[in-house]
Amino acid sequence: MTDNLLKPPTDDYENFLRDLKQRIRAAQVRAALAVNRELVLLYWQIGKDILTRQQQQGWGTKVIDSLSKDLQKEFPAIKGFSSRNLKYMRSFAEAYVDEPIVQQIAAQIPWFHNCILLDKVKEPAERQWYIQQTIEYGWSRNVLTHQIETKLYHR
Numbered sequence: 001m002t003d004n005l006l007k008p009p010t011d012d013y014e015n016f017l018r019d020l021k022q023r024i025r026a027a028q029v030r031a032a033l034a035v036n037r038e039l040v041l042l043y044w045q046i047g048k049d050i051l052t053r054q055q056q057q058g059w060g061t062k063v064i065d066s067l068s069k070d071l072q073k074e075f076p077a078i079k080g081f082s083s084r085n086l087k088y089m090r091s092f093a094e095a096y097v098d099e100p101i102v103q104q105i106a107a108q109i110p111w112f113h114n115c116i117l118l119d120k121v122k123e124p125a126e127r128q129w130y131i132q133q134t135i136e137y138g139w140s141r142n143v144l145t146h147q148i149e150t151k152l153y154h155r
Helices: 002-006 011-057 061-074 083-095 099-104 111-120 124-137 141-153
Strands: none
Touching: 011 061, 011 083, 011 099, 011 111, 061 083, 083 111, 111 124, 111 141, 124 141
8 A cells, every 4th residue: 555655646647637737727717707807897887886976966076086095995905996996997887888798898808908998999899809809819908008009000
């Protein structure tokens, strides 16, 4: 029995280990994507609520500053509640009116990719094209920015 513990791993063991590593990495990616989808959806909902209150109750931009301070005080470990980011959330909700579009398209890429698109691409169809390209090719923020700026330069 002790001899079996001292034997070097077999090819079967190596294959098993390689398979486990792949499954673990795939699960990590799926978990990160799920967290991202939830975060983007939350940001859209917050933006929609801010937008609605501004339209219905006449809230100004100072309310966003107050919200930012209060949310940062309540959630000091979360970095996403700056005034600037809350304004992005509002713009995001304004750009994507329907929640299913957010879930199906915009939530598939990281939040700051969406912020770049809000800043640089005004046409919804063009934003969607960039999102699809980002998903397909795994573009980083730098690559996305470069692709947008290259296209804008050639217009």
